[in-house]
Amino acid sequence: MSELLIRRGAVFDPSRGIDGDVMDIAIRDGCIVDSVGPGAKVIDAAGKTVMAGGVDVHSHVAGPKVNAGRTMRPEDKLFKSVSASGGYHMEMGFSIPSTFKTGYDYARMGYAFVMEAAMPPLHSPHVHE
Structure with a gap:
């Protein structure tokens, strides 16, 4: 099981009405989840844009x-x-x-x-x- 936490990124997701809100995104096995464990890899995205897709x-x-x-x-x-x-x-x-x-x-x-x-x-x- 792989877990990832993208912290403090400016998130853009038009399908959910999110327009640059600074938030954390928890990902487990390639899917967005509510939370991940303390051993998850953490990416500090402060000051960066986070959006789905290349x-x-x-x-x-x-x-x-x-x-x-x-x-x-x-x-x-x-x-x-x-x-x-x-x-x-x-x-x-x-x-x-x-x-x-x-x-x-x-x-x-x-x-x-x-x-x-x-x-x-x-x-x-x-x-x-």
């Missing part, structure tokens, strides 16, 4: 350079069956996955936010969609 603030997942790369790899486009739904959807191949697949991959890895850093000003209002 954050990637500089990535290239959806910008014009990615789309230009897709046009250079027409042989890489393919359809894959989606066994759960029985239908098909576009994956865009192996070297340059679709924006949707990239988003799902980030979510599977535990990321809560990914930022496309190479967005031209014309498209900047759409960066956070």
Whole structure:
């Protein structure tokens, strides 16, 4: 059994209405619990932000350079069956996955936010969609 106590961090959890409240978070075996034992590993998060999920603030997942790369790899486009739904959807191949697949991959890895850093000003209002 592993136990962790994150102390005095500014916690942000919009799903629970927590907006920067300084508090402790107790974790046992990867789950948030009410309390942990005295032998728990302690992380002092005073002055730091604590939030669920990873954050990637500089990535290239959806910008014009990615789309230009897709046009250079027409042989890489393919359809894959989606066994759960029985239908098909576009994956865009192996070297340059679709924006949707990239988003799902980030979510599977535990990321809560990914930022496309190479967005031209014309498209900047759409960066956070």
